[in-house]
Amino acid sequence: MPIILNNLWIIPLLPLLGAAINGIFGKQWSQTRVNVVGISSVSLTFLGVIELTREFLALHSQVAWVRSYAPWMIAGPFRADFNFQIDQLTLVMLGVVSGVGLLIHIYSTGYMAHEGGYYRFFSYLNLFMFFMLTLVMAGNLVLMFVGWEGVGLCSYLLIGFYFLRKSASDAGKKAFIVTRIGDVGFTIGTLLVFWTFKSVDFTEIFKQASGMPVESPTYIGGTLTVICLLLFAGAIGKSAQLPLYVWLPDAMEGPTPVSALIHAATMVTAGVYMVARMHVLYSHAPLAMLVVAIVGAATLFYSATIGLVQTDIKKVLAYSTVSQLGYMFLGCGVGAYAAGVFHLMTHAFFKGLLFLAAGSVIHAMGGEQDMRNMGGLRKKIPITFWTMFAATLAIAGVPLFSGFFSKEAILDAAKDGPYANIYLWTLGILGALLTSFYMFRLLFLTFFGEQRYDEHKVHVHESPKNMTIPLILLAILAVSGGWFAAPTMLGGPNHFENFLRPVFEAGAPAASAALAENAGAGETGGNALVKSLLAPGVIVALIGFLTAWWFYIRRPDLPKKLAASMHGLYTLLLNKYYVDEIYLAVIVRPLLWVSTNVLWHTVDEKVIDGAVNGVASSARGIGGEVRQIQSGNPRSYATWVVIGAVGVTVLVLGVWGMVR
16 A cells, blocks of 8 residues: 555655644754754655655656545535645655755754754744645645745745844745735635536546636736736745745845755746646636736746846856746746746755855855855865856756756747747747846956956865765756656656646647647657757857857956946946836835824824824813712712612612503
């Protein structure tokens, strides 16, 4: 009998126990004991995912395995069971979350070794793992929403980990509030799903939706279209897309392992996973798919332009993350759900590595994050350099590296798929060009050129093994993590898309089914190889590399001259299009004014407090008058007793007369 398949609760329970144990007892423990609890819980989870994968594949099942545990919420016709759903898509997400999460936990033992609140940090990381695993395993929208909100809570806690630093606490609040805006749409979308399908269970929703007609690509009022757009609003917030992306760059105030785990590899991809999971609804709402693709393409290009001029090494990677998430949504929006999930997986490898390598650089530089104060580090921290170099080649889309296969699959679908759009493909190509440039710019500024730091003040040193070993393992994945699709270079199959095909073929209309069926199909032999190596994405990646080399290695004086000659554009990009300032002027300050002057001073102080204080004042005044009765004179008291008795007698007689 399958052990894990019949006991799925074990997988999310282990990190939850780790979070509880470290949270309760960790303050009195040594770091070693905290490490044992925190890392062991995630290690056992990862082993459980491996065993779950083995058991699932042994079933030779082409359909989802659903395990329902118990009724959880029942109110009239509404019912939400505490149930988990395991299929090929879930397995991919579980592997990414638990595998990359484990490596980042190990890395954190070195990076956070000298930080206060060590036990608290690992408790938060374990709690995040619990909610993220719940999100991807959920068999219904309500349980998914529990995980969805849980990872948002953990993001707030971890971004604001250095809570004594105002910028960190502000960044945590900003992330929490901005993502809540999108979550309003997610909540309304969930309610509309229940109103439409009388269920929130994925199996029942997809069963009914698969028999519904495909809605008009020009009419926004279709039920499925509205549902998909509302759910996508939640994805825009959680996955930092236009216009709700502004929280993610500020989230770099958190510790670097947090940036790697939550804001590169896992949490921010929750929106992509949700769209892929709800593919049956989106495939029946082509207008919603177009919106997803447009937002993704616009975001990937827009955020890439900002990354061109940033000088903080983590901020460059933050805007790169926003851009790469745009690629994932572009893939889903053009119907290439498997390609979008493929890029989600490879991105977890190379972007998680990039952030951890950046953390290693910061560690070596004594906390310095400005690339203008670095330079010439490649010989001093060689492991960090070579692993970051591998990740840079992967994100730039160099052939045979993981990012090449996933990014090309998305661009091919945008150009030649059933939902192809040449304008969106063009934005994708331009984004690939900018990605290559700003990533090699980061590499050259950090590791090449002249030394731009004072060696007497900064003792540059390689990170300890508990930090470099995760770098090496992630570098291996950044290189080889896309080889599932390597046969396509010779006209063969894409094994990753074939693995996910049973998920995305189920309930999909003809166009999406055809896209899944033809995944990896194309020219054969040498023609396919030449086409792969000369793909537009590869060509623009080469152009981006050569441009960065010319600017920052061959002619390092050119960037300043170009910035001076294009001062207006440079300033616009450097200030991130002044979007934060616009939001502050148009939204934040008016809301603060209304809350202070209208809600507080008028409604709260004058109306609510005024009413309460008025009642108190009246009672105090009446009491002041009544107490005059107590004069201390017995004759006065006797008079009042007689008056009271007469009054009561008259009242009783009057009531008695009315009754008769």
